[in-house]
Amino acid sequence: MKKYSLYYVLLLIAVVSCQEKKVNPEKPVPLLDKVSTQYEHLYRNAIKYVDSDTPMPRTIVDGKLHRVGRYDWTSGFHPGSMWNLYGLTKNEEWRDRALYYTKLLDTLQYWEGTQDLGFMIGDSYGNALKYMDNKAYEKVMVQAAKSLSSRFKPKAGIIQSWESNDRWQCPVIIDNMMNLEMLFEATKISGDSTFYTIAVTHADMTMDNHYRKDFSSYHVLDYDTETGEVLKRNTAQGYKDESAWARGQAWGLYGYIVMFRETRDLKYLNQAKNIAGFIMNHTNLPENKVPYWDFNAPVTKLTPRDASAAAITASALYELSTFVDGDLNSVYKNEANTIVETLSKEPYLAELGTNEGFLLKHSTGHLPKDSEIDVPLNYADYYFLEALIRKRDMIK
Numbered sequence: 001m002k003k004y005s006l007y008y009v010l011l012l013i014a015v016v017s018c019q020e021k022k023v024n025p026e027k028p029v030p031l032l033d034k035v036s037t038q039y040e041h042l043y044r045n046a047i048k049y050v051d052s053d054t055p056m057p058r059t060i061v062d063g064k065l066h067r068v069g070r071y072d073w074t075s076g077f078h079p080g081s082m083w084n085l086y087g088l089t090k091n092e093e094w095r096d097r098a099l100y101y102t103k104l105l106d107t108l109q110y111w112e113g114t115q116d117l118g119f120m121i122g123d124s125y126g127n128a129l130k131y132m133d134n135k136a137y138e139k140v141m142v143q144a145a146k147s148l149s150s151r152f153k154p155k156a157g158i159i160q161s162w163e164s165n166d167r168w169q170c171p172v173i174i175d176n177m178m179n180l181e182m183l184f185e186a187t188k189i190s191g192d193s194t195f196y197t198i199a200v201t202h203a204d205m206t207m208d209n210h211y212r213k214d215f216s217s218y219h220v221l222d223y224d225t226e227t228g229e230v231l232k233r234n235t236a237q238g239y240k241d242e243s244a245w246a247r248g249q250a251w252g253l254y255g256y257i258v259m260f261r262e263t264r265d266l267k268y269l270n271q272a273k274n275i276a277g278f279i280m281n282h283t284n285l286p287e288n289k290v291p292y293w294d295f296n297a298p299v300t301k302l303t304p305r306d307a308s309a310a311a312i313t314a315s316a317l318y319e320l321s322t323f324v325d326g327d328l329n330s331v332y333k334n335e336a337n338t339i340v341e342t343l344s345k346e347p348y349l350a351e352l353g354t355n356e357g358f359l360l361k362h363s364t365g366h367l368p369k370d371s372e373i374d375v376p377l378n379y380a381d382y383y384f385l386e387a388l389i390r391k392r393d394m395i396k
Contacts, residue, residue, distance in 0.1 A: 034352065035088075035359055036085060036089055038352055038353075039359060041357035043097060045057065045065050045357050053069050056074070059365070059375050060358070065357075070104060070108060071114075075105060075120050075124075076105065076122065077378040079101035080123035081382045083127035084127070085098075098124075105125070108121055112148075115176050116179060117144045117148045118178055119379075121140065122144075126181075126182060129185075157205045157228055158172050159198065168220065171221070175248065176202070176206070177251055180199040183199040184199055196262075200259075211275075219237060219238050221234075237367070238294050238296075239296050240296070242296075243296035244278075244282075246291040246295055246306045247293075247308055249278065249309070250310075250312035253316045253317075257272045257316050260323060273320070273328075286305075289339045290306070290309075290339070290342055291309050292305055293364040304373050307343060311339070311382075314340050314383070314387040317335050318387060318390035319390060336391070337391070339387075348360055358376030358380075359381040362374055
């Protein structure tokens with residue numbers, strides 16, 4: 001009897017235990033729900049400042065949400081992220097919020113003082129046009145393309161990045177490859193091939209001059225605007241002039257994939273594949289595929305990673321995979337999947353209600369200036385969400 005009694009007691013405990021698990025299941029929160037809930041937190045933190053001079057959340061400084069004005073180069077990423085969330089969820093509330101923030105950037109279309117209008121207008125108004133048929137937004141894109149084109153130096157064949165200064169006569173940064181997509185869109189809208197020609201000319205000069213034999217890129221080149229001669233090859237945000245700043249490599253990869261998409265010129269596809277090879281096969285790329293801030297920086301336990309570079313790379317590789325077949329298609333998709341999987345969990349994906357609402361942690365902005373090191377960055381979130389859209393679209 002004692003044996004049977006013990007058996008029934010253990011059986012009863014097992015049944016109760018199973019019932020408790022059914023009543024209080026620990027169900028994992030789906031990633032889409034996580035990012036939507038987390039970004040809702042960021043939106044609530046930021047919307048109270050929407051009428052201020054600094055309406056756009058950019059990062060965290062001293063433990064607090066840091067906001068920037070409309071003329072900051074990152075101003076387009078907050079509305080852009082809301083457009084991406086609308087694309088992921090089809091929740092019209094995200095669309096309405098994205099519209100509201102997008103319209104805050106209206107006056108930027110006339111600004112000729114930056115090369116970053118592709119980030120600012122392309123990621124806001126450009127994304128709006130993916131989901132809405134609005135002629136007024138098309139006009140904004142075309143005007144922004146005209147403003148960007150004012151920085152084109154025809155004799156040198158490049159779009160000037162920063163203004164002339166004591167160090168550089170005509171600096172051009174690899175980041176500028178990201179602003180060419182808006183020029184292509186402006187040609188499609190207006191029929192004016194001038195924008196197309198400028199984009200191609202700039203991309204060709206960059207391919208010829210920014211890239212080393214191993215297909216790593218310099219960050220900053222200085223040009224003679226009359227002859228097109230390269231005067232200097234330097235860095236501003238990397239470890240040293242001859243190093244491979246991680247986010248710069250991602251910018252170039254993404255930019256040349258866009259160039260192939262818009263022109264179908266195989267030289268751009270080959271360039272993108274070679275850049276991808278440099279990134280993916282680098283001996284200093286960690287196993288989880290989130291790079292250190294510079295591929296050539298000395299690595300210690302304290303060396304910062306750059307989740308933003310990883311997110312940009314993942315989004316780019318998803319698109320690159322659509323332009324190749326066979327084993328290479330799987331290689332690029334698998335690499336992107338690994339990055340997204342890494343960024344979708346700790347320590348990179350923030351816990352709900354933390355990180356001021358930003359999605360990703362552990363990005364690096366400008367280490368040489370001791371700025372934005374190991375923090376969230378709005379553009380890391382933007383490209384992470386874009387990567388999620390591209391991943392979803394590939395498995396439909």
